[in-house]
Amino acid sequence: MPKTRDNHLNGEAIAIHGAREHNLKNISLGIPRGKFVVVTGVSGSGKSTLAFDLLFAEGQRRFLDSMNTYARQFVEQMSRPDVDLIAGLPPTVSIEQRTSRGGGKSTVATVTEIYQFIRLLYARLGTQHCPDCDQPVREQSADELSWQLVDETRKRGDLLLLAPVVRNRKGFHTDVAEWAAKHGYAEVRADGKMYSTGERLRLDRFKEHDVEVVIGVLERSAGRGSRRAQTARSPDPSPFQLINQALRVGNGVLFAIDNSGKETVHSTHRVCPSCSRSFEPLDPKNFSYNSSQGWCPKCRGFGELFYLPDVERGADADSIEESWWRWANEREPCPECQGRRLNPLARAVRLDVGRASSLSRGASAGSQKVTRSTQAKAQRDRQDAGPTIDFFSDATVTEAGEWFGKLKLAGRASEVARDIVPEINTRLHFLQEVGLGYLQLGRSVTTLSGGEAQRIRLAAQLGSNLSGVLYILDEP
Numbered sequence: 099m100p101k102t103r104d105n106h107l108n109g110e111a112i113a114i115h116g117a118r119e120h121n122l123k124n125i126s127l128g129i130p131r132g133k134f135v136v137v138t139g140v141s142g143s144g145k146s147t148l149a150f151d152l153l154f155a156e157g158q159r160r161f162l163d164s165m166n167t168y169a170r171q172f173v174e175q176m177s178r179p180d181v182d183l184i185a186g187l188p189p190t191v192s193i194e195q196r197t198s199r200g201g202g203k204s205t206v207a208t209v210t211e212i213y214q215f216i217r218l219l220y221a222r223l224g225t226q227h228c229p230d231c232d233q234p235v236r237e238q239s240a241d242e243l244s245w246q247l248v249d250e251t252r253k254r255g256d257l258l259l260l261a262p263v264v265r266n267r268k269g270f271h272t273d274v275a276e277w278a279a280k281h282g283y284a285e286v287r288a289d290g291k292m293y294s295t296g297e298r299l300r301l302d303r304f305k306e307h308d309v310e311v312v313i314g315v316l317e318r319s320a321g322r323g324s325r326r327a328q329t330a331r332s333p334d335p336s337p338f339q340l341i342n343q344a345l346r347v348g349n350g351v352l353f354a355i356d357n358s359g360k361e362t363v364h365s366t367h368r369v370c371p372s373c374s375r376s377f378e379p380l381d382p383k384n385f386s387y388n389s390s391q392g393w394c395p396k397c398r399g400f401g402e403l404f405y406l407p408d409v410e411r412g413a414d415a416d417s418i419e420e421s422w423w424r425w426a427n428e429r430e431p432c433p434e435c436q437g438r439r440l441n442p443l444a445r446a447v448r449l450d451v452g453r454a455s456s457l458s459r460g461a462s463a464g465s466q467k468v469t470r471s472t473q474a475k476a477q478r479d480r481q482d483a484g485p486t487i488d489f490f491s492d493a494t495v496t497e498a499g500e501w502f503g504k505l506k507l508a509g510r511a512s513e514v515a516r517d518i519v520p521e522i523n524t525r526l527h528f529l530q531e532v533g534l535g536y537l538q539l540g541r542s543v544t545t546l547s548g549g550e551a552q553r554i555r556l557a558a559q560l561g562s563n564l565s566g567v568l569y570i571l572d573e574p
Contacts, residue, residue: 112153112568116182120147129153131186131568146572150192152179154570157190187568193555194572200543202400202423203387203439207490207539210529210558212498215522216490217385222514225450225484226377228370229442234450235368235377243364244341246374247316247354254356257316259340260287261348264309266383266391271309275299278311285312310353313344351378380447385487387439388416394441397432401439401542404429438488438540448484451511491540498539499526521561528557 111128118124122144129135137145159176200209207213226235251257264271271288278286279295286293287310293299301307316337344352350366365376383389386399393399398419404426411418423429431437438445490498502523507515529535532553543551552571559569 112187113183113185114148114152114181115184117148117152118180119151120144122147122152131188149570150572152181152184153187153568154190154192155179156181156184157187157568160187161189188566189564190568190570191559192570192572193552193559201420202402202542202544204543205491205539206495206529206534206537206541206543206546206554208387209543209554210525210561212522212525212539213490214382215518215525216487217382219515219518219522220385220447220449220487221380221382222518223449223451223511224380224447226368226380226443227446227448228373228375228377229446230375231370231372232446233370233372234448236371237367238369240342240345240366241338243345243366243369243376244338247341247364248337250354250362251316251318254358254360255318257354257356259313259316259344260310260353260355261313261344261346262308262310262351262353262378263347264307265378266306266308266381266389268304268306270300270303271307272299274309274311283311283313286310287312311347313347313352314340316340316354351376377443384444384447385440392440392444394432394435394439396434397439399439401432401435401437402429403432438491440487445486445488448486450484451505451507451515491538493539494535495526495529495537495539496535499523499530499535502526524563525557525561528560529554531560532557 110132111130113126113128115126116124117126121142125144137149139145155176156179159178162170162173162176165173205213207216227233228235247257263274275286275293275295275298283295286295286299288299288301289307289309292312301309341352345366352364353361354364355361363376363378365378367379368377369375370377381391383391386392388399394401397403400419400423402423404423405428406419406422432439435441435445485501493501502519505519507519529537534550534553534557537546537550543554546554556569556571559567
C-alpha cells in the first residue's frame, strides 16, 4: 500500500488499513478525496459496512470525541470500528434513501430551511392587509384611537385596558412585575392569568410567555356626551390619559377586554382604514405552522382534518397530535385554510417590496373600464406585485427561484434582506441542481418518494455551506 500512504500524506486520500468489521477480511484501501466515488459489489460483499459502519461511524465518533464531557452525555456514544487505522477522514454526513420521517407539518420548504427565511422576510418587510377588507393597514393618531375606544364603551360597557410588554419570549420575567409595581400598577397578566405585582412573579424560564401590564378600567360613563361636545379644550381628561398611558407602556398597542371576556387589539401603527380593525406587530411566529399565532385554528397547522379525541392534551399537545395524525386512516383538506395551514391574518400579509412596488403602481395607474378580464389581470398583477405567503407555498422550486432572481430591493428593504435573500436563493439553487425544480415548496414531505427525500436532504446539507465534508449516500 505504498501508493495509498503517499496519497494520504499528501492529503489526497482517505487511508484504511486492516478493516475487519463484520464480513470485511482485513482489507486495506485508499479512497480519493474531492472525488465522486462509487462502491459497488454483489450483495453481502461489505459495501454498507465500508461506507456506513467504517467511514461514517468513525467520522461521527471522532466528531463526538472532540466535544467536552458535558456535551457528550447528551448523545449516544459510538464504539470504535474493528480497524487498525483510518487516516485522512474528514467530517462525515450520511444521507440514506428512505421515505421521510418528517411530521405532518413538514414541507419541502421547512426541511430545507427555505421557509424559515421566507417567514423572516414577511415579518420584517411584509405589509399587513386586513383579512376582511383586503386593505393595507395604516397608522392612526392616539386621539383617533381614543375616540374609537370611547365610542366602543357605549356598545361594550367598561373596558379593561392592558399594555403588552412581552410577546412570545422565554424567561422568568420577574423584572416586568417589579417595574409595574414600581410605577404604581397593581396587576400584570401573564399567559392569560392575572398576578398581583405585590407578589414575586416567576414564570417557567424555558417556555414562551405573553405578559401585559394592567393599566386600568375605561368606564362607560367616561364616554357619555357627544363627541362634538368633548373638544380638545374641555373633555374629561381621565379616559384619554388612561388610553395614552396604555399606548405609551405598550409601544403603541393596547388590549381592551369587556365584561363578556371579548378581547380586541388597538394600535396606532396598524389599523384598517375601512373597518378600523387594529393589528399587532408582525412576528416570524405569525407564519409558523407550529405556533398558535400562525396556524389555522381549525387544523392547527396540518392543513388536513383527521380524528382527534376531544380531551385535555396538556403540555404534550404537539406530540400527541402528531401521533394521531400518523394513525389517521382518513384525512380531508381543511375547509377554512384550503390546506394552506395558516390563519387568515398571516395569509393576508403581502410582500410589497422591490419589483413588487413598481408593478403595484403600474397596475393602479390605469383607469380603464373594468371588465371581468381586466379584473382577472389586475388580480394576477396584484399577486405578482405583492404576493402573499400562499404564493410561495403553491410555487414550485423553479418558480420561486425565478421570482427571487428578479427581486430588486433598495433602501431599508435592501438592508433588511441583505442576508436573507441570498440564503433563499442558495437553497433553491441546490434543489434545482439535484433535479427537484418541479416540487412545490408547500408539498408535505410524507408524500415524497425515497429518492426525492434523499435528494432533499442532500440539498439541505449542501445549503449549509460546509466545506471539506464527506457525504455518504445510500444507493443514490
